[in-house]
Amino acid sequence: MTTSTSTQTAVAEIVTFKLKDGVSDADFVAISQQTESWVRSAAGFRARHLSKDEHGVWTDYVIWEDMEKAMRVAQEFEKQDFAPAIGGAINPETISIRHSAIQWQMAS
Numbered sequence: 001m002t003t004s005t006s007t008q009t010a011v012a013e014i015v016t017f018k019l020k021d022g023v024s025d026a027d028f029v030a031i032s033q034q035t036e037s038w039v040r041s042a043a044g045f046r047a048r049h050l051s052k053d054e055h056g057v058w059t060d061y062v063i064w065e066d067m068e069k070a071m072r073v074a075q076e077f078e079k080q081d082f083a084p085a086i087g088g089a090i091n092p093e094t095i096s097i098r099h100s101a102i103q104w105q106m107a108s
Contacts, residue, residue, distance in 0.1 A: 008065065008066040009066060009067070009101040009102060010046065010063055010064065010065060010066065010101075010102040010105075011063070011064045011065075011066060011067045011069075011070045011099050011100065011101055011102065012061060012062070012063055012064075012099070012100045012102055013060075013061070013062040013063075013064060013070050013074070013097070013098075013099050014059065014060075014061055014097070014098050014099075014100065015059070015060040015061075015062075015095065015096070015097045016057055016058065016059050016060075016094075016095070016096045017057070017058055017060075017090045017091065017094045017095045017096070018056050018057060018058065018090075018091045018094040019056070019058065019089055019090060019091060020088070020089060020090065020091050023089045025052065027089070028058070028089050029050070031082070031085045031086055031089055032050055032060075032086070034082040034085065035077075035080070035082050035086070038080055038082070039062070039073075042069075042073045042076075043065075043069050043072070043073075044064045044065035044066060044068075044069025044070065044072075044073070045062070045063075045064065045065075045069075045073070046063040046064060046065060047062070047063040048060070048061065048062045048063070049061045049062075057094075063102070067099060067101070070099055071099070074097075
């Protein structure tokens with residue numbers, strides 16, 4: 001179990017969406033991988049997972065050090081060179097974004 005000694009609470013950024021027709025899973029993963037170095041270098045980044053369920057709903061799950069850093073990175077994300085490719089692959093009518101304070105976590 002991992003516990004935090006900081007007074008700030010880590011935040012989960014949870015984005016769900018479906019891809020536009022004609023965008024393959026492999027293509028979207030490749031597009032997403034273009035964000036890796038930028039996200040890794042962002043202040044407050046802790047972890048990221050990208051998954052897809054049996055209904056074609058993708059979840060981009062990112063852990064940030066705190067809400068302030070999560071919100072700052074969210075604003076900067078759209079200004080990056082890779083943003084048009086990400087946006088061009090996602091069906092905008094299916095996007096849901098939320099930020100939640102992590103109350104408990106466990107890792108292997």
